Amino acid sequence: MNLLVTGGAGYIGGTVATILMEAGHRVTILDNLCHSKRNEVPSGAEFVEADIADRPQVEALLRELKPDGVLHFAALIEAGDSMRVPEIYFRNNTASTLALLEAMLATGVKKLVFSSTAAVYGEPRSVPIEETAPLDPTNAYGESKLLVEYMLRWFHQIHGLRYASLRYFNVAGALPHRGEAHEPESHIIPLILDVALGRRDKIFIFGDDYDTPDGTCIRDYIHVRDLADAHILALQALDTRDKLIMNLGNGSGFSVKEVVESARRVTGHAIPVEMKPRRPGDPARLVASSEKAKAELGWKPRISEIDSILASAWEWQQQRYK
Numbered sequence: 001m002n003l004l005v006t007g008g009a010g011y012i013g014g015t016v017a018t019i020l021m022e023a024g025h026r027v028t029i030l031d032n033l034c035h036s037k038r039n040e041v042p043s044g045a046e047f048v049e050a051d052i053a054d055r056p057q058v059e060a061l062l063r064e065l066k067p068d069g070v071l072h073f074a075a076l077i078e079a080g081d082s083m084r085v086p087e088i089y090f091r092n093n094t095a096s097t098l099a100l101l102e103a104m105l106a107t108g109v110k111k112l113v114f115s116s117t118a119a120v121y122g123e124p125r126s127v128p129i130e131e132t133a134p135l136d137p138t139n140a141y142g143e144s145k146l147l148v149e150y151m152l153r154w155f156h157q158i159h160g161l162r163y164a165s166l167r168y169f170n171v172a173g174a175l176p177h178r179g180e181a182h183e184p185e186s187h188i189i190p191l192i193l194d195v196a197l198g199r200r201d202k203i204f205i206f207g208d209d210y211d212t213p214d215g216t217c218i219r220d221y222i223h224v225r226d227l228a229d230a231h232i233l234a235l236q237a238l239d240t241r242d243k244l245i246m247n248l249g250n251g252s253g254f255s256v257k258e259v260v261e262s263a264r265r266v267t268g269h270a271i272p273v274e275m276k277p278r279r280p281g282d283p284a285r286l287v288a289s290s291e292k293a294k295a296e297l298g299w300k301p302r303i304s305e306i307d308s309i310l311a312s313a314w315e316w317q318q319q320r321y322k
Contacts, residue, residue: 001235002026004067004109006052006074006100008045009036011180012115012171013073016228018042018178020071023232028065030058031074040181053096059103069111069235070104072097078186079119079141080279086140093144098151105159111238112152112163113231118220118247118286120146120167127253128220128289131167131245139281149245162242164234169220169249169288171227173309179316180224188259189221189310193317196269203271205256207278212285216256220249220287223303223312233297244296249288250304262306266314 003020007013008029014036017027021044029041032051041047050057052074075093076082082089104112119142120135137143155161172189174180180190194200208215230248237244254262264271293299303309 001068019228052100055099062107071113073115079139082141089144094147116167123283130289164244173223173312174316192263196267210284218253218285226301246293247288250301253287
């Protein structure tokens with residue numbers, strides 16, 4: 001297939017693009033490099049430096065490429081930051097995606113796989129979270145993604161857009177040649193590994209008074225390779241299905257303290273910790289039910305143990321800083 005990947009210089013988009021090319025697909029990456037670098041574009045992909053908000057440029061690119069589909073990863077992702085400057089998240093995640101959808105509509109591109117988030121659920125009423133759970137984000141990041149899902153529903157109903165909305169939980173781990181490196185970094189596993197590498201003095205834990213066994217937030221961690229596999233299966237499923245909304249997680253939850261303990265085991269480093277107050281908008285528990293993806297896509301996470309996920313990330317991070 002001939003595919004356009006937005007945000008393909010980033011961690012998840014770049015991993016998916018890499019695996020797509022390994023499977024023989026032609027990939028063009030569109031990225032504005034606001035949180036990544038040119039050398040992080042996967043080797044072998046065609047690259048266009050642009051913003052998805054630039055509808056004329058995106059429309060011209062789509063007319064030139066005539067892609068079979070678009071995989072859309074371009075977004076700002078820091079939930080905590082979204083509670084400080086929500087306007088930036090609605091502009092970059094919601095309004096910019098509307099420009100992309102308008103360009104797709106104008107050029108007849110009818111297939112989209114969207115990088116959504118578990119943050120659309122907010123504080124869950126039951127765990128594990130199923131796709132039928134109420135949608136009630138507790139931060140502007142989750143709301144910015146939920147608004148995109150609403151747009152997709154209407155573009156599907158009115159314009160015939162075929163789409164998959166994949167709601168991720170916490171993505172982690174690495175391929176041997178590609179791992180997690182955001183600028184600035186805000187995700188817990190690379191931050192913890194920075195401590196083991198001597199690049200930070202300690203890790204901060206935001207809140208130890210949640211209603212969880214050890215008082216810290218519980219999250220569902222999915223290996224980036226498993227996530228990429230699910231995207232490819234969803235893209236293929238859109239040949240026969242016109243709409244997919246699915247959770248992607250491994251079904252197991254680990255607290256922040258458990259992740260720190262895992263990192264201590266994997267790296268052999270002490271990983272000093274400092275407790276901080278809660279951050280606004282952080283739900284206590286987010287754990288996925290991925291039974292729908294398993295049943296309808298034949299997908300199953302292969303790397304689900306937290307030590308295995310961390311070990312792959314640790315191996316890549318050590319190579320990165322050699």
